[in-house]
Amino acid sequence: MIDPIFLVEAALNGILLGGILALLALGLNLIFGVIDIVWIAYVDLVMVCMYAIYFTVQVYGWPVWVGGGVALALGALLGIAVHVLIISPILGSAAVNQLLATGGLLFFLQSFATFLWSTDHRTVRFSLPSWEIGGIFLPATRLIPFGISIIAMVVLYLFLTKTYMGTAIRAVAQDREATALMGASPMLIYLVTSAVGGLMAGLAGALLIFQYSVHPFFGGQFGPLTFMICVLGGLGNMPGAFVASFVMAEIIQIAGVIWSTEMGYVIAFVVFIVMMFVRPGGLLARRQ
Amino acid sequence: MSMLELRGITAGYGAFTALWDVSLRVEAGEAVAVVGPNGAGKTTLLRVISGLIAPRAGELRFEDTALAGRPAHAIVSHGIAHVPEGRRIFPQLTVADNLKMGAFLPAARRAFAESLARVYTLFPTLAERQKQRAGSLSGGEQQMLAIGRALMSHPKLILLDEPSMGLAPVMVLRVFDLIRRVREEGYTILVVEQNVRQVLKLVDRAYLLEVGRIKVEGRAAELNEQDFVRKAYVGL
Numbered sequence A: 001m002i003d004p005i006f007l008v009e010a011a012l013n014g015i016l017l018g019g020i021l022a023l024l025a026l027g028l029n030l031i032f033g034v035i036d037i038v039w040i041a042y043v044d045l046v047m048v049c050m051y052a053i054y055f056t057v058q059v060y061g062w063p064v065w066v067g068g069g070v071a072l073a074l075g076a077l078l079g080i081a082v083h084v085l086i087i088s089p090i091l092g093s094a095a096v097n098q099l100l101a102t103g104g105l106l107f108f109l110q111s112f113a114t115f116l117w118s119t120d121h122r123t124v125r126f127s128l129p130s131w132e133i134g135g136i137f138l139p140a141t142r143l144i145p146f147g148i149s150i151i152a153m154v155v156l157y158l159f160l161t162k163t164y165m166g167t168a169i170r171a172v173a174q175d176r177e178a179t180a181l182m183g184a185s186p187m188l189i190y191l192v193t194s195a196v197g198g199l200m201a202g203l204a205g206a207l208l209i210f211q212y213s214v215h216p217f218f219g220g221q222f223g224p225l226t227f228m229i230c231v232l233g234g235l236g237n238m239p240g241a242f243v244a245s246f247v248m249a250e251i252i253q254i255a256g257v258i259w260s261t262e263m264g265y266v267i268a269f270v271v272f273i274v275m276m277f278v279r280p281g282g283l284l285a286r287r288q
Numbered sequence B: 001m002s003m004l005e006l007r008g009i010t011a012g013y014g015a016f017t018a019l020w021d022v023s024l025r026v027e028a029g030e031a032v033a034v035v036g037p038n039g040a041g042k043t044t045l046l047r048v049i050s051g052l053i054a055p056r057a058g059e060l061r062f063e064d065t066a067l068a069g070r071p072a073h074a075i076v077s078h079g080i081a082h083v084p085e086g087r088r089i090f091p092q093l094t095v096a097d098n099l100k101m102g103a104f105l106p107a108a109r110r111a112f113a114e115s116l117a118r119v120y121t122l123f124p125t126l127a128e129r130q131k132q133r134a135g136s137l138s139g140g141e142q143q144m145l146a147i148g149r150a151l152m153s154h155p156k157l158i159l160l161d162e163p164s165m166g167l168a169p170v171m172v173l174r175v176f177d178l179i180r181r182v183r184e185e186g187y188t189i190l191v192v193e194q195n196v197r198q199v200l201k202l203v204d205r206a207y208l209l210e211v212g213r214i215k216v217e218g219r220a221a222e223l224n225e226q227d228f229v230r231k232a233y234v235g236l
Helices: A004-035 A041-060 A062-091 A095-117 A140-162 A164-174 A176-181 A186-208 A217-231 A238-258 A261-278 B044-051 B073-078 B097-100 B108-109 B112-122 B122-126 B139-151 B169-184 B196-202 B225-234
Strands: A130-133 A136-139 B004-013 B018-027 B031-035 B057-060 B080-083 B157-161 B189-191 B205-210 B211-219
Touching: A004 A041, A004 A136, A004 A140, A004 A164, A004 A186, A004 A217, A004 A238, A004 B139, A041 A095, A041 A186, A041 A217, A062 A095, A062 A186, A095 A217, A130 A140, A136 A140, A136 A238, A140 A164, A140 A186, A164 A176, A164 A186, A164 B097, A176 A186, A176 B073, A217 A238, A217 A261, A238 A261, B004 B044, B018 B044, B018 B211, B031 B044, B031 B196, B044 B080, B044 B189, B044 B211, B073 B080, B080 B139, B097 B112, B097 B139, B108 B112, B112 B122, B112 B139, B122 B139, B139 B157, B139 B169, B169 B189, B169 B196, B189 B196, B196 B211
Parallel strands: B031 B189, B031 B205, B080 B157, B157 B189
Antiparallel strands: A130 A136, B004 B018, B004 B057, B205 B211
């Protein structure tokens, strides 16, 4: 029998992991919901931004908040570049071509990162405290990214609901032509959406480097999981993705404690497949 | 000088030509109707004016600025608001957010509070339902929202595409009544309609469009509704 304290710790870790997964899932989902294209290479952009913070902080010794700013700016620029160079020219073409194009970007980024930085795992060392409450360890390397991630999601929510540009982003997802009739250029809105999605990838990279080392195939670690969370929550459904992130993180963490980490992922994927039969429209899909 | 002037506009989709050499003008303060049967090119005409499609040939001038070929989002800032066919409100957004979208342009944002008060006075139902999802409104309310959203951009000219389409007969009369009130606020209106009888009571002048060509033009009071209906639907 497992000591219940481990289960409580696993549940807490699930919440902390869920916060980061939610940031990844919301970024990918925002772009899908608005532009109707899945950036298969989304987590590979995160990987590039992790290298940015690794080099600035660990190699050049810049303060961590400067490195984080560099990662954020790089993320936004990459988002714009992906849209302008890859997405925009194929906006009108078949969905499978768009999928293949962003899939091609994935292999490009992985190979390019391998070429530039080799396959070494690189870690940024932080000397941050860890707290123990009733036998449960709460390291700052998890608490700080979780807190920043939650704040970022609140800011994203306020941006999407309170500002004109945010409202236009939600509007263009529903009716592109009607949005143009409001005086808002759909192309500009797509560009802003891609920049925001990229910014979130940059932030996710800056937060993930606290707990994970970066290597060219980092995308393989989180990419499928992120995509799965978006589908489980209902592609394009932001509250759905948020809830699904925590559901998946809890399954992975708790099953990981009871059996093993590998088993945690196995069960998470099985739950995902079963849910696709039970609720194909996503966790929070409206019943017809 | 007319507020809006189209000269020899030819437009279409792909290999199909929907408008042939159409000329039309709207003076400031006027209400003008374009009537005609289904497929006459009425919607295409409005889409050319608001920039949703570019004309193949011809001139489009608004307050002496050439607008032909400009994209839709750039044309709005000149003071043209298009209430499209089928209303095209944003169904998942609230009523209030739909109206906010209408005031997207910087000039309209500055006048937001004033415009909103005006729209809510004109359409009190929208004020009551401002937190509701727009998709949950009735057809008539959605039409009011579409018109209100257009007014939020502070337009000089409003293009209305089939405002009575798909509405219950009682609602049709109410919508025409509301358009009359919008008119009295001083807006210039170009309306496309199949409901010839009602629209002729509303406007100063009318054009009859038939298979992409202007067939008849005249003052609404002088145009015999019977003639118009016969020409438009029987073709005699």
